[in-house]
Amino acid sequence: MRDFLSRRDFLRTGAAAGAVVGGLTAINPLEAGAAPTKDVAWEKSVCRFCGTGCGVMVGTRNGKIVAVQGDEKNPTNKGLLCIKGYSLPGIVSGQDRLTSPMIRKGGKLVKATWDEALDLVARKFGETLKAHGPESVAMYGSGQWMITDGYAASKWFRAGMGSNNVEANARLCMASAVTGFMTTFGSDEPMGCYEDLDLCDVLVLWGNNMAENHPVLFSRVLENKRKNPKMQLIDLATRRTPSTDAADLYVEFQPQTDLALANGICHLLIKKGLVDRDFVEKHVVFKKGKTGIGYGLEDRFKFADEAKLSTFDEFTTFLADYSPDKVEKLTGVPVATLERLADTFGNSKLKVMSVWCMGVNQHSRGTWMNNLIYNVHLLTGQICKPGATPMSLTGQPSACGTVREVGTLAHRLPADMVVMNPEHRALAAKIWKVPVEKLNPKPGLNTVEMFRAFDRGDIKCLWIQTTNPFVSMPNLNRYRKGAKKGEGRFIVVSDVYPTETTQFADVILPAAMWVEREGMFGNTERRTQQWNQLATPPKGCMADDWQILEVARRMGYGHLFPTDPKTYVRELFEEYRQFTLGNGKDVASYEDLKSHRGLRWPVVNGKETARRYVEGEDPYVKPGEGIKFYKNKADAGKAVVWLRPFEPAAEAPDKDYPLWLSTGRVIEHWHTGTMTRRVPQLNRAVPKAFVEVHPEDAKALGIQDGQTVRVVSRRGTLDLPARIDGRCKVQKGHLFIPFFDESLLANLLTLDSYCPISAEPDYKKCSARLERV
Template sequence: MYTSVHTDRRDFIKKMAVLSAMTAAAGMFPGIVFAEEQERGIPADANLDWKKAPCRFCGVGCSVLIGTENGKAIAVKGDPKSPVNKGLCCVKGYHSILALYGKDRLTKPLVKKNGKYVETSMKEALDLVASKMQKTIKDHGKDAVSIYGSGQWTIPDGYVASKLFKGCIGTNNVEANARLCMATAVTGFLTSFGLDEPMGCYEDIDYADTFVLWGNNMAEMHPVLFSRLLDQRQKRGVKIIDFATRTTRTSMAADKSILFNPQSDLAVGNAICYEIINNGWMNKTFVEEHCNFSKGLTKMGYGLEDNYKFADKPETIDFEDYKTFLEDYTPEKASKISGVSVKDIKYLAAHFGDPNTKVMSFWCMGPNQHSRGTWMNNIIYNIHLLTGKISSPGNSPFSLTGQPSACGTVREVGTLTHKLPHGVVMNKEHRELAAKIWDVPVENIDPKPTYHTVEMFRALDRGDIRFMWIQVTNPMVTMPKLKRYRDGAKKEGRFIVVSDIYPTPTTDIADVILPSAMWIEREGMYGNSERRTQYFEQMVEPPGEAMSDTMQLLEVAKRMGFEKQFYYKDETHIEEIYTEYRKHHEGKKHNMAPLEVLKAQSGAMWPYVDGKSTQWRFNAKYDPACTNGKDFHFYGKKDGKAVIWQRPYEPAAEEPDAEYPYWLGTGRVVEHWHTGSMTRRIPVLHQAMPHAYVELNPGDAKRLQIRTGDMVKLTTRRGEITLPASVNERAVPAPMQVFVPFFDEKMLINEITLDSFCPISKEPDYKKCAVNIEKA
C-alpha cells in the first residue's frame, strides 16, 4: 500500500476501499487463525496422504491425487493444479485405484509344467526366462527372440527393453501395442513434418473458435478434454463439429453432426482442400514460405499377405499439379463417394477457410486405424497448412492418443522395430549415438528393421520367432483376425513370457507368467499426447512377489551377462535410467525436463529448454529451436518446410458386398479401458457396462426383427460370433453398419476382424470390414 503515495487521490481511495474489503473478508474466515485448534480432536480419518500421479488410463494424461492410508490407496481426486485436467477426472480415473485390488491379482510367478501352471519363486522364474532366451538365440539366432510391449509401459520400462534387445542382444524385434493405435499418427507426423508428436498443446482449446472432431467420439474416449470443449462453449460460444461414421454422445453434444461413409473421409478432406484453394481462402504467404508439395505411390495394397513389403517413393510436385489433382475432389464428386451433402462439405471448408476463425482438429482411432491412415493424417495437416492454421495458439491439428504413455514410451523412447530413442536404426549417426550412450559396440545395433506387430505375430506363427516376451498388454484380445495369431502362439516350440497383473486371454497362452507391480506400486513416468512427461512415485507396496516391468527386464539382462550396461542401483534405478535416457534427446528440439522438475509439478512438456516447456513447436515466438529467422520453422525437414501431400481416395481392403452386406466397426466405451482387464475388475465400471454388444441401426433392426437384448450372429470371412443387440442405446450406427466394442474377453470381436493395415504405418484397420448379421 505504501507505493500508492504517488498515485492520485481517487486511486488512493479506491485502493483503501479494496483493502478494507479485504480486511473484512479476512475477518469472515476466523478458521485460518484457529486452524491448529480446529485440527485437534479431528478423527483420525482426516490423515489422508495425497500424492500426485498421472492417471493410469488414457493418453490425455490427467493428473490425479491419490489418497493413501495405512499402505492402501483409498481415494482419488483430480489435481486442481494440473494444466491438463484442472481438477476434473472421468469415471475411470475416479475409480482407477480399485484396479489395484481385484481378488485374482497375480502375486506369484507361474510356470507351465505338463500343461498346468505351477507356482514358483521370482528368482527361479527369471532364471528360466533368461536361460530360455539365451538358448533360443543359440539355436535359432538373435532374431528369433522378441519383446512386445505397450503404450502403458512406463518410460523406464520401454527404455531398458530397447536397450536390452536392440543394444545388447542386437535384434530389432522390439514392438509395442501402440503399433495398433498410434503408428499412423507417427507416420503422419513424419511424412508431413519430419518430427513426431503434436506441435500444439491442450491450451489451444482455450483459444480455438471451432473444433472439428474427425471420427473421434471424444465424449466417451477423451471425456476430460471434451469437458474442456464444453466449458469453452459455455464461456465463449465456440463451435463443435462432429464428423463421424456413427451417431454418438459426441454427435449429440456437438453443434453439428456430419456422417460420412466409412473410408470416405479421404475424399471429404480433399474436397475441403479444393474449396480452400478455389475460394481463395488459401494463406498464400504461409504456403509459399513454409510448404512443399509431394506425392507418393498409390494402390499400395492392404498388407493381407505374409511378408508384405511397402516403401513409399515420395516425389516433389508443384502447386499446380496438386491443384489439378484436387479437380477429382470437388464437393459434388466427394459428396457422391462420402454421402455427405455438398452443403455440409462447404460448411466444413468455410470454417477452415475463414481467416478470422481459429480451428482445432481432434482425431484419434478414426483416421489412425485406417487402411489409408497415414494419408488421412496427411490430409488433415494439408488443410491446416493450406490455411496456415497451425503451430499457433488455437490453430492446431491435434492427434490424440489412447494409452498413458504411447507418446512417452513408444514414440519417444522408440520401442518400435525401426526406432531408437533418438532417430531410426537405418541411420548410422543415430546408431552411433545410441551405442555410445548404451555403452555397446555400434555393430550390435542392426541397421535393418525386422517385424512390425502384425508381421511379428505372423513370424511367431511361421516359426521365425520362437521366443516372445509380452509386457503390459493383451494381444490375445486386441490382435485383428485373432484366431490365426492365437493358434500360432500356441504352437510347439514357441516360448511365451507374459508380465501382467491379472489373468487374461494372453496369460492363457503363456509358458511363464510374471506378476507385475502396476502404476503407483512402483516408480515411473508417462508421456501424454501433448508432449507432457509426468512422474509418479511409489505410493503402495506391490502384492506378493509382484515386480515392476523395469526390474524384471533388469534382472533378466543381468542374468544374460549385461551387468555392465545395466549398472543401476536398486534404490535409484528409475532416476538413473531417466537421466541416461535424457541424453538421447539433448538439444533444443527434444530436450526432456530433469527429474526434479517432474517431481515438483504436474509434468513438463518437451522440448524443455532453459527451464521452460515449449507449448507451440515450429513457431518462432514460442519455440527456441526455430532458427530460420521467419515466423515459422518446420525444422524436422531439411529445408525447414512442411509437406502438403497429394493423397487420393482409395477404397477399404474389404467392403460390403452381397454376401457380407454390412460394415463392421469396433471401438471403445467410456467405462472400459483397453481390454477391460483392469476396468472390469472395478465394480462400478463393470456394473455400468457388464458385457459387449452389437449396435445396430434402428431401421436395420426393425427389418431383421431384432430388439435390444436379442442375440445376433455376426459372420465375416474369418468366422462368427454371437452378441446381444443394442438398438437406440449408447450410440446409433448409420444404416447398413454395425459397431461392437472390443473390451470383452468373453465376446471377442477381433476373432472376426480383418488384419489389413496401412502400408505406410503398418497399423491395422479395426474400423472396417464386411459382415453379415442375422438373428441368432
C-alpha cells in the first residue's frame, strides 16, 4: 500500500498529464471482501433492474447473498418487488462469471493479469490520444453505471483527456426525455413523484406497458384503483398488453400518430374552452422550432433547432390542422374518444396524470412528443399538484442518477450544465481543479454517431462498461461488422458475464456488480439511494469506477482522483455533489444517504422535495410564487408550450415491406437478458424471443402459433417462432419482437434513425415483411 501511495505522490508532482506511465501495481479495493457475518445479516439496498428503484433487503452470510426481500421501509415499493427483483440473488452467481482480465492475442482472448490489462488499456488510450486527438477515443457507459462510475468516466474524459466522447446507453432510452424536459422546463427530470400515482383520478399511459416494465409502480396504480373505484386508467397504445387488461379505456392509434393525437387533444381543449387561462397566463410562453427536421440516417447528421417566440393565437391557428376529423383519419382514434380525452384532461375536478417511457422516447420525434404531452398538461394546469402531473418514467436503475444528473452524455456536464456554455465550463474547471482551457467546448458524438465513427475508423479506441451494445444498438449488422474490422480499432469491455459485446473485445475487464460494491443509484422520482458493500465479489473482479481510476493513473491523471481505496466512493460522490448545490439539483449528503431509504432532490438542509416548482414543497420557490418553473431562466420562470407538428416516421410500411415492426421488452427479462436469462426460473418463463403476429396476418400466410417464421427488413432477416394471441396482441399489419435474446437479435432488423434533437433512435417503427420458412 505504501508503495502504491508513494508512486501516486510521484504522479501528482512529477508526471506530465497525458504521458503514459507504466510500472504501477493495480490494487483492488474489493479484495478485502465484505464484512464477515456469522448469522444472516439483512441490510438495505436497491434493485439492480429498472428505474423504479425499489428498495430491497439483502440477506448475506459471510459475504455471500442468501436471499432478498422487498424493503417494507422503502417508500418506493413498500416491501413489494416484481419477479425480477425477487430473483436478484441469482444474477451474481452465474457459473460463467468473468473473473480474470483477458487480452486478445493472435485473435484469441487469453487470461492476463490486471496490471497487463490496465497497462495495455492506458497505453492504447494514451497513444491514440497523442496520435489522433481527443475525438479518436470514446467511452460508452450505461444507465446501470453507479453514480461514481459515471462521474469518474466523465471527469477522466473531459478534465483529463479533453474529450467529450463520453456517452451512455441511456441515449437509447432517455435522451428524448432529457431534451423534452430541457426545452419545456429548462431543467431535466420530473416535477412529480410516485405518490402522485396513488393520488391521481385518471392515469394516462402514453405508449407505455407499465404492467410489464414498471410492475411495482403499476401495483401502486392498481391499489389506487382498488381504493378509488372511480379512478380511470386510459391506455393510449399501438398494441394490447397486460396494462391494457387493467385499463378502463384502450385507445389504439397508428404508429407515429401520437403527435397528431396530442395536438388533436389540444385543439379540442381550446375549442371547448377547457384551457386553464389563468395558469397559462401566469406560467406559460409559446414557442416554435424548425420543422421537416430529418431522421438522422446519414453519417455525420447535424441538426440545431432554432426557437422562435410564438403566441397563444398562433398556437390556436397551428392547431387548426388537428381537427377531430383529420386526427381520426390519421390516428384511427374515433372523434368521440378524442372528445373524451380532451374532456378528461380539461376537467379541473379530476387530477390527471400522464406516464410514458420508451414508446414516446424511442421515437423519431421523441423530443417533440415529450413537449406535446407537457403541452396538454400545461394548457389544463394538470401539473405540479398532488395527483396531477406529467411523469416520464425511466428504464434503468440510474439513468437519472448517473447519466442525466452526472451528465454522461456527449454534451452534458453535471447538474443540467453543458460543455458548450462557457460559464458551465468555468464552474466545472473550478471544481475539477483544471485550467478551463482543458475543457473541450465542442460536444462529443452521440451514441449512434459514435458507433458510426467507430465503423468508419474515426474513433479508434472504445471502452464499453456495463452495457451490451452489440445486442442493443439498432441496425446491428452495420455496427457488428464495424466492430470486427480490426485495422487498429481497439475495444475494451467491462462486464460480469461473457456477452455478445465481450466477444468483440480486445481487452475484457471483469467487473464487480450490484451489492458486491458500495453504490448509489438515482431513480425516476429524483430519489438518490446508497448501499454498502454487502457481498464479496468473485476473486479478480474490480468495480467499474476503480478500473477507470487505475487507467487514469497510468495515463498520468492520478491527480484528478481520490486514491484511498477505503474512501474513494465517498470522495468521488462528495466532489460531484458540489456541482448540484445551490442550483435546484442539490443531491443529499453522503451521511443522509447512508441513513435514509434515499432522498429526492433538491435536498436542502437535509429535507427532500416531493414536488419540484411548488411553493411549500420546493425550497427554491419563494413565498407567494405558488408555482414557479424557476430553472427556465431564459423565459422568466415560465414553461414552454411548443408548436410541434405531426411528421411521418422515417420508414413506413410499403409494397415490399408491408408491416410495422416494433421492439421492446417482456416482464421476465431485463434489457439484453445477460442477468435475467441466467436465473433458471426467469429463463424457463421466456426461454427465447418470438414475433407477435396478428391472427389474420397469420391466417393469410397460413402459419400457426409457435411455428417458425421469417421476418425480413431492409437491414436484416430473422427466423423465430410466431406468437399469435399471446399475452400481448398486436394490431393487424403489425409485428413485435422482444430484444432480450442474443441468439435471435431483433436489432438486426431495426432502423438507426433518430430524433434529430435528442439523437435517440426509434426502435418502435420500421417496416418489415413476414415469410413462411
